[in-house]
Amino acid sequence: MPGPAWLVLPTFNEAENLEAIVRAAREALAPAAPDGYRILVVDDSSPDGTGRIADELAEAHEEVSVLHRPAKGGLGRAYLAGFDTALRGGAGHVMEMDSDFSHDPADLARLLAAARKGADLVLGSRYVEGGGVTEWHAMRRAVSRGGCWYARTALGLDIRDLTGGFKCFRREVLEAIDLPTVRSQGYAFQVELTYRAIKAGYRVKEVPILFRDRQAGTSKMNARIALEAVWKVPALKLRLR
Numbered sequence: 352m353p354g355p356a357w358l359v360l361p362t363f364n365e366a367e368n369l370e371a372i373v374r375a376a377r378e379a380l381a382p383a384a385p386d387g388y389r390i391l392v393v394d395d396s397s398p399d400g401t402g403r404i405a406d407e408l409a410e411a412h413e414e415v416s417v418l419h420r421p422a423k424g425g426l427g428r429a430y431l432a433g434f435d436t437a438l439r440g441g442a443g444h445v446m447e448m449d450s451d452f453s454h455d456p457a458d459l460a461r462l463l464a465a466a467r468k469g470a471d472l473v474l475g476s477r478y479v480e481g482g483g484v485t486e487w488h489a490m491r492r493a494v495s496r497g498g499c500w501y502a503r504t505a506l507g508l509d510i511r512d513l514t515g516g517f518k519c520f521r522r523e524v525l526e527a528i529d530l531p532t533v534r535s536q537g538y539a540f541q542v543e544l545t546y547r548a549i550k551a552g553y554r555v556k557e558v559p560i561l562f563r564d565r566q567a568g569t570s571k572m573n574a575r576i577a578l579e580a581v582w583k584v585p586a587l588k589l590r591l592r
């Protein structure tokens with residue numbers, strides 16, 4: 352019997368979103384996770400008090416816990432710390448999701464179901480049939496699709512959405528991909544994890560999702576994090592050859 356499904360929620364200034372995200376995630380996971388579930392908030396000392404809200408949620412719900420980190424260290428570092436806690440806690444599956452409602456928490460059930468049916472890594476995908484993006488203007492759409500095409504072509508992978516951050520890993524995949532040596536941050540972090548999983552021989556399944564812009568709070572994405580992916584992708588190929 353696999354261990355429980357762990358959802359890792361990275362937060363930096365998500366005070367307006369966190370309570371609602373955790374509520375929606377609990378509603379989605381309770382019926383979908385027969386082996387149980389845990390929700391781990393990884394907060395980097397958000398100045399807006401997200402960490403305190405997370406502590407209150409952990410107090411109120413036994414399946415919720417919090418990892419407090421001393422300073423903003425970026426999304427990639429936050430996820431690696433969360434994965435480590437989840438694996439040590441006996442997770443059977445580990446899930447990633449943004450905490451800003453760009454990813455619909457209701458989709459957690461479909462991602463977990465696909466993993467329980469046998470996929471090693473499930474990607475919530477904007478760019479397969481049935482998936483998509485709402486509210487984005489033409490330029491942002493073009494940049495996102497171009498970035499996915501670039502990574503797919505450079506790495507020679509048959510994956511439509513390599514930069515998304517809505518995922519479900521089987522525990523064995525995270526154990527196999529040598530997490531301490533993962534160095535990338537934003538989009539490149541997502542590309543690197545999927546690339547490593549495929550190189551290690553694991554089966555990836557893309558399930559369609561609809562991605563929407565955050566409704567509350569502010570973005571932490573910036574040009575530096577986006578551009579990191581441009582040079583990290585070929586570097587990744589060389590390094591993991």
Ligand SMILES: Nc1nc2c(ncn2[C@@H]2O[C@H](COP(=O)(O)OP(=O)(O)OP(=O)(O)O)[C@@H](O)[C@H]2O)c(=O)[nH]1
Nearest residue numbers: 361362363393395424425426429449450570571572
């Ligand atoms: N713990 C932690 N979480 C972070 C950090 N940076 C971003 N996050 C979280 O990671 C998720 C994605 O970050 P966003 O700011 O939404 O970035 P994005 O989704 O690429 O950009 P938008 O499209 O503008 O929303 C959110 O849940 C953030 O709160 C960080 O340094 N530490």
Ligand SMILES: [Mg+2]
Nearest residue numbers: 449451453565
């Ligand atoms: Mg976002």
